[in-house]
Amino acid sequence: MKAVYIAEPGGPEKLIFGDRPDPEAGAGEVVVRVRATAVNHADLAIRAGRSATGALPRILGLDVAGEVARLGPGVTGWKEGDRVVVENRVKCGTCSPCVLGRDEYCERQKRLGGELDGGHAQYCKVPAANLQSIPEGMGFEEASTFPLAGHTAWHCLVERVQLQPWEDVLIQAVGSGVGSFGLLMAKGIGARAIVTAGSDWKLARAKELGADEVINYTTTPKFSQRVKELTDGRGVDVVFDCVGAPVWDESCASLKPGGRLVITGTTGGSQIPFNLSVLQGRPLTLMGSGARSRRSFAAMMHMARYGALHGVVGKTFDLAETAKAHEVMAGRDFFGKLVLRVP
Ligand SMILES: [Zn+2]
Known part of the structure; x- marks a missing residue:
């Protein structure tokens, strides 16, 4: 599949648009066919080596909107083709905070596009528990602005x-x-x-x-x-x-x-x-802030579905133009979110 990834930290020139292996859905996971993925200041920090990535190479992209492409073993409630937006933080589900229903404080949480491969790719593997359906009438580009911002x-x-x-x-x-x-x-x-x-x-x-x-x-x-x-x-x-x-x-x-x-x-x-x-x-x-829960992600998407909450798309780019999007992000001369269209 096509993806944008880094093999070493640095400036926008370190972003590689190339081929990476297709992800496989494990138990409880789905593979999402990504259609749009927004750019965040956090991406610039990750690219520059100021924020954790784990082992490189790493596919960037904290925001994911697309369609369910493949279901892993044990996944229920979703089917291929469902339009979904993905909560960014992957929680373990078994640590004390998770068991106590306070997954925002999960002791083993990881970010898609940070410590795990993210959404600047044609396919992205995510836990089914992180999915919310995209409201009717909302496009993928707008939906991709919700998970982080x-x-x-x-x-x-x-x-x-x-x-x-x-x-x-x-x-x-x-x-x-x-x-x-x-x-x-x-x-x-x-x-x-x-x-x-x-x-x-x-x-x-x-x-x-x-x-x-x-x-x-x-x-x-x-x-x-x-x-x-x-x-x-x-x-x-x-x-x-x-x-x-x-x-x-x-x-x-x-x-x-x-x-x-x-x-x-x-x-x-x-x-x-x-x-x-x-x-x-x-x-x-x-x-302070940080530490967001699946609970509040679901609550926000309820307002997007029934309360007319919208995302503001400032500019769009093709996935291959991610480096240009990073430069525009650093320049701040835009309003709303910068979004990448995934081919
Ligand atoms: Zn946990």
């Missing part, structure tokens, strides 16, 4: 900070994959969404998608003042951040007393001096 935003807003309809949320970098999903989920929940981005065309796009208020953090670097103006001096209940260091102080300053901040990315940098008196004088809750 969608599930991350859902995990942060629904599981972690538990955003409520009567709350104000500040969403950083709304043009990113998780930022655009965060906006659509916040509006689906019914909250008021104040969003930031570094360029006006992204903010205009966010308005089209339902953003209540927009702030350009390039022209308004002290954006917490604008947040206060927009909230009658209170600040927001929730900050959803995937940028990190450059916006940290202003994110904290944007929160009202009792506010919650959840961070899921540090694409702008991860090291900052932090003034602890911010917490001494203000009852804030700062939350």
